[in-house]
Amino acid sequence: MDRLNRAALGALPPASRPRVDPTELRTRIVHLGIGAFHRAHQALYTESAAARSGEPWGIAAVAPRSAATVDALRAQDCLYSVTERRPEDDVPRVVGALTGAYALGRDGALVHALLTDPEVTVVTLTITEKGYRAAGPDTVIGHLAAGLAARMRSGAAPVSVVSCDNTADNGAVLSRAVRDVVRNSGRPDRERILDRMAEAVAFPATVVDRIVPATTPGDLTATATALGVHDALPVSGEPYRQWVLEDRFTAPRPPWELDGALLVPDVAPYQLTKLRLLNGSHSALAPLGIAAGSTTVADAMAEGWGERLVKALCAEVAPTLPDGGPDPARYADDLVARFRNPAMKHLLRQIAADGSLKITERWLPALRALRERGAATPVLELALAGWVNLTRGHGIPDPAQDALTACWRTGADDTAVVRALLTTVGAPDLADDSALVTAVVRHLPALRAGHVDI
Structure with missing residues (x-):
């Protein structure tokens, strides 16, 4: 040819x-x-x-x-x-x-x-x-x-x-x-x-x-x-x-x-909406979908938990967004339709790469803002658990891979590992949040068994 x-x-x-x-x-x-x-x-x-x-x-x-x-x-x-x-x-x-x-x-x-x-x-x-x-x-x-x-x-x-x-x-x-x-x-x-x-x-x-x-x-x-x-x-x-x-x-x-x-004149409302809702949802779907045996975003969305995850994450993070951007609920509906497109073969492993960099921008600022207000953060806790689970031997490329792997080599329990991982990605304040760490650790057994509970 x-x-x-x-x-x-x-x-x-x-x-x-x-x-x-x-x-x-x-x-x-x-x-x-x-x-x-x-x-x-x-x-x-x-x-x-x-x-x-x-x-x-x-x-x-x-x-x-x-x-x-x-x-x-x-x-x-x-x-x-x-x-x-x-x-x-x-x-x-x-x-x-x-x-x-x-x-x-x-x-x-x-x-x-x-x-x-x-x-x-x-x-x-x-x-x-x-x-x-x-x-x-x-x-x-x-x-x-x-x-x-x-x-x-x-x-x-x-x-x-x-x-x-x-x-x-x-x-x-x-x-x-x-x-x-x-x-x-x-x-x-x-x-x-x-x-x-x-x-x-x-x-x-x-x-x-x-x-x-x-x-x-x-x-x-x-x-x-x-x-x-x-x-x-x-x-x-x-x-x-x-x-x-x-x-x-x-x-x-x-x-x-x-x-x-x-x-x-100002892209900030659009930027944060896209970063925290679309990119944030992608970064949550990837490790959770991989844990559950899915290959693509559409695969994960075909499971009962996929749509629930996207909508719940968007609703949880929406209060951290500035005025002047897209409506978060409508944006979430659009995301569900886009992610469910069966013609797209967007690999979860591709999305999960460089996770230590992505989550520091996509999740952690919103997580801090919500916890400072005393708001519940169950979806971000589940997402963090998915990322923690992924850092242990799944072969996903990450520039901090050596440091992440070292957190698991200590022989410590899950609580110590989660604290070490959060500190490694520049979030010692979250590592010191005992309630957050406990919530993340609580999800790990189910994820290791391939179950996403939301």
């Missing part, structure tokens, strides 16, 4: 062709993080914005680690397909938004040149939560900071740097990370660079939302059958997608609102 590339576009079904002519785009955006989420989310918004406005917004996509992904994209003229997973049908379409693909290590000089190019006015990032904690010179943040500093020295045009990761207040987090690298660089002009950045570089906050499961061998086969050509990098996503952006840009940007993006 022929490979997907520009020469193959004319033979594709009309509905599967790109919305733009890839040859007419110019590189005006640099994206750091070339994974499936970006390709199923921001790249689609950008392609639609270019198609509807007639402006040639193209994306140079940079892989922080995977040169194999870069090579596969280049072999396909930077084309790939996205499939919307609906219960009734799956129709892939090819996306033509990418103008180039680069590996950060191998193509570092080219990436640096792009970051300083005056025609590039937007930089976007999907580097996951842990990417913002790694700020050395050879990290994504380090390369970004070096590129922005060089841009400021050259007097190049202003630029907006847009985090698209599930991190609370992601714009401010990214700004601090970048500025810390510049401040610690030792360069004699660092204060002048920081002053210039304050005027010429914006870090708007955003909220991104679309469930994008890992690609399976079956997806490769189904996509090739539907397109008639082989796509080595297909991605899929649920029909729903959302992008909320703080309307604070210092340079031209694509008119993403033409494809439904929301430009708002």
Whole structure:
């Protein structure tokens, strides 16, 4: 079977062709993080914005680690397909938004040149939560900071740097990370660079939302059958997608609102709703579903406890949300419908990865707020028990895996282990909450037996 590339576009079904002519785009955006989420989310918004406005917004996509992904994209003229997973049908379409693909290590000089190019006015990032904690010179943040500093020295045009990761207040987090690298660089002009950045570089906050499961061998086969050509990098996503952006840009940007993006003065209500309800529910479903023998989110939702868990968690956490965002009850109903979509094969193990980072943002702030008010927290206690159970020998990747495993090697009882785990993830205050720890421990025997009681 022929490979997907520009020469193959004319033979594709009309509905599967790109919305733009890839040859007419110019590189005006640099994206750091070339994974499936970006390709199923921001790249689609950008392609639609270019198609509807007639402006040639193209994306140079940079892989922080995977040169194999870069090579596969280049072999396909930077084309790939996205499939919307609906219960009734799956129709892939090819996306033509990418103008180039680069590996950060191998193509570092080219990436640096792009970051300083005056025609590039937007930089976007999907580097996951842990990417913002790694700020050395050879990290994504380090390369970004070096590129922005060089841009400021050259007097190049202003630029907006847009985090698209599930991190609370992601714009401010990214700004601090970048500025810390510049401040610690030792360069004699660092204060002048920081002053210039304050005027010429914006870090708007955003909220991104679309469930994008890992690609399976079956997806490769189904996509090739539907397109008639082989796509080595297909991605899929649920029909729903959302992008909320703080309307604070210092340079031209694509008119993403033409494809439904929301430009708002304050994203915080949307951000917390999504982080604590959607992401929080995902992080609860994953370890509990794995304990119960489920494989995907839809599998867990097919069990009687799945819907109860999502609705109860949303109701429990809702009092911690600010005014001005979506209605929590309606949002919970939407989540149930999205999670139950049988066409989605969103793996629980994928969601459970890096749990020590995720729960500190998705659960613990709400848990603290509720317990400070004296409110009951039975669902978050059950969720924590699921995470505790998962840290013991389930093979889920986590950057703190060695420290988490060490908590179980002490030979202590469950109470001591739970306290140690909470302390390890930076929550000694919760570890000292005896009522909380006791409630978490109470759930562990049932979870070890594969039962989720809610």
